[in-house]
Amino acid sequence: MQSPAFAQGFPHPITRTAANHRVKLNDLKMDPSSPVLPATILEQTASRLGCSPADKKLAFHLDEEDELKHLRECFCIPKVKDLPPTDLTLVNGEESCIYFAGNSLGLQPKRVKTYLDEELDKWARTGVHGHFNGQRPWALADECIVDLMADLVGAQRHEVALMNGLTVNLHLQMLSFFKPTPRRYKILLEARAFPSDHYAVESQLRLHGLDVEKCMLMMQPREGCFVGFDLAHAVGNVDLHLHDWGVDFACWCSYKYLNSGAGGLAAAYIHEKHSQSIKPALIGWWGHDFKTRFLMENKLQLSEGINGFRLSNPPILLVCALQASLEVFGQTTMKALRRKSILLTGYLEYLIKHYYSEDKTNPEKPFVKIITPSRVEERGCQLTLSFSLPIKSVFKELEKRGVACDMREPNALRVAPVPLYNSFHDVHRFIEILGSAITSSKQTANNTALSGSY
Ligand SMILES: Cc1ncc(COP(=O)(O)O)c(C=O)c1O
Numbered sequence: 001m002q003s004p005a006f007a008q009g010f011p012h013p014i015t016r017t018a019a020n021h022r023v024k025l026n027d028l029k030m031d032p033s034s035p036v037l038p039a040t041i042l043e044q045t046a047s048r049l050g051c052s053p054a055d056k057k058l059a060f061h062l063d064e065e066d067e068l069k070h071l072r073e074c075f076c077i078p079k080v081k082d083l084p085p086t087d088l089t090l091v092n093g094e095e096s097c098i099y100f101a102g103n104s105l106g107l108q109p110k111r112v113k114t115y116l117d118e119e120l121d122k123w124a125r126t127g128v129h130g131h132f133n134g135q136r137p138w139a140l141a142d143e144c145i146v147d148l149m150a151d152l153v154g155a156q157r158h159e160v161a162l163m164n165g166l167t168v169n170l171h172l173q174m175l176s177f178f179k180p181t182p183r184r185y186k187i188l189l190e191a192r193a194f195p196s197d198h199y200a201v202e203s204q205l206r207l208h209g210l211d212v213e214k215c216m217l218m219m220q221p222r223e224g225c226f227v228g229f230d231l232a233h234a235v236g237n238v239d240l241h242l243h244d245w246g247v248d249f250a251c252w253c254s255y256k257y258l259n260s261g262a263g264g265l266a267a268a269y270i271h272e273k274h275s276q277s278i279k280p281a282l283i284g285w286w287g288h289d290f291k292t293r294f295l296m297e298n299k300l301q302l303s304e305g306i307n308g309f310r311l312s313n314p315p316i317l318l319v320c321a322l323q324a325s326l327e328v329f330g331q332t333t334m335k336a337l338r339r340k341s342i343l344l345t346g347y348l349e350y351l352i353k354h355y356y357s358e359d360k361t362n363p364e365k366p367f368v369k370i371i372t373p374s375r376v377e378e379r380g381c382q383l384t385l386s387f388s389l390p391i392k393s394v395f396k397e398l399e400k401r402g403v404a405c406d407m408r409e410p411n412a413l414r415v416a417p418v419p420l421y422n423s424f425h426d427v428h429r430f431i432e433i434l435g436s437a438i439t440s441s442k443q444t445a446n447n448t449a450l451s452g453s454y
Helices: 025-029 038-049 056-065 069-074 111-131 138-153 166-177 195-207 305-309 316-330 334-356 391-400 424-453
Strands: 160-162 228-230 249-252 267-270 368-370 383-387 406-408 412-415
Touching (some): 038 056, 038 334, 056 334, 056 424, 111 316, 166 228, 391 412, 391 424
Antiparallel strands (some): 368 383
């Protein structure tokens, strides 16, 4: 394995807590708001091991100590040789890839196949009887796993429904929460929100005949208005307490950190304080109370709260995939995952700074900037990086070497070590590979500059 390019020797450790405060790895068992920084834990652990924090030995030690390491076994980790952009002249195809793309699409839990097979088999053997029979009666399949989802986001069971896709849920919820009056008719939106959120808000305003320019504000909400959240990048990534925080409404997809597969079943939440006052704008038969749903009398008995928003019967095959993943989450807690996540991402941050900080005395040295906030309370597992070299080239070189991550134009690389299935060794390998990707990109940039000067 290549060593990282531009390694400048081990920099002096900066200890950010009281000088004599000895920190044990288990100190991360404390709250994520702990004043002990991951850097301190890494430096002190390395010092106990008698090595530099950049030494592979530290990665192996942290993996050994990791109480969640067994969860990696619950997932299919792709091999380097199976990733289409891999260049097998550069890397060993038999190794597991470095999968840092869980912020985009989570890995497949091994149980997904088993559960899908069970339902396909039931369908083949019993046809329509599958609706109310077996371990996962199709008509109730979403309800069989809703507790697991509610636990993950700190909500009551009756505040969460598994349905549709994220954007569909956002529209359904906005149709009910956004009732413009002559005095209150504006929507406040985070600036540069994800396109789907932006378009949903725009189209909802147009639906009410409102002027988008005047009514869509990118600023802080003022007290008294409803606040809804798109939790696509938060669920399964950070500890959420939607109920206790009094969040009005939220929706999220499940294919990122919840590993339910592309286009997987989304979820929506409405706080129980709105269960009587907020009603769905669009109704389907699945919003009708279960007790009388199948009488088909067409006299609506609406389920309370978010359950009244369900339109169609649940997609069993999507439920299977989601169940397999939520059960893995069920083997641990978000607190424990977050504890590991803070150290894992802190380790990545530490090594990036160690090797690739800008050196004003050496302007030739390529550098990497971390755009993501450095305060752990302000970030999840993902770091967004920008480079002094062309991003497309660095991304391509990483992909050739078996790294899965994603790139955002014009100059951002997103890397997400996921505590469920990534290891400290993954982070260390990534840093090594980043070294050779940077060296190659620099060479390409130099060659281009040279040929351009002729
Ligand atoms: C923040 C955010 N919102 C919405 C979406 C997409 O929503 P949908 O699942 O409806 O396509 C994504 C997808 O990456 C996202 O990151």
